[in-house]
Amino acid sequence: MPPVDRTHSLGESRPLNVVDRFGNWLSLRKIEHKVGTPAGKRIADFGSGYNAVIARQFGRDAASMTVIDLSLAPDLASIPNMTAITGRLPGAIGELSDGTIDIALCISVLEHLQEPERALSEFRRVLAPGGVLFVNVPSWRGKWFLEFSAFRLGLSPREEMDDHKSYYDPRDLWPLLVRAGFVPHAITCRRHKGGLNTFAVCRMAP
Secondary structure (H helix, E strand, O other), X not given: OOOOOOOOOOOOOOXXXXXXXXXXXXXXXXXXXXXXXXXXXXEEEEOOOOOOHHHHHHOOOOOEEEEEEOOOOHHHHHOOOEEEEEOOXXXXXXXXXXXXXXXXXXXXXXXXXXXXXXXXXXXXXXXXXXXXXXXXXXXXXXXXXXXXXXXXXXXXXXXXXXXOOOOOOHHHHHHHHHHOOOOHHHEEEEEEXXXXXXXXXXXXXX
């Protein structure tokens, strides 16, 4: 079977399932614990999904909120502090200037990208001094759970699983972050969600 040629965003053709919604909730709680209030921050959600669920909730009090994905709900452009950019990652990040983002989110996206290291380098480029990148990816243990959910239980869309390019344990993700330019001592990379995911926090120097 040939690789999936992705042409749409998560949540565009069908509502998010219970696995996706619960995963988003856990990631958001983790981010809020690390960041505190997003008030006054310039936030970007890379691979936000069609309805930009996390961005709508997390970015309500932000100074600005940028969302990027292959396709985005039309109403996002009407939200006062929202900038909606449609395009493929990492190329679409080129629309953002250097050092203009305080909080960058890449939640369950990196595993779908053909050029993950280039994407991480672009995330670092747009981060402002003192900025922080949050990355959540499924681990190799999570691969079994996600495929069981999709192909045996029918709880997750099969096409999403077939679009995965890789899975990441901390020892897989950490070297990519370093090669992307993040300083080793400013990277926290640990297992998350019972070991089904890997969660990284990368901080820029002030």
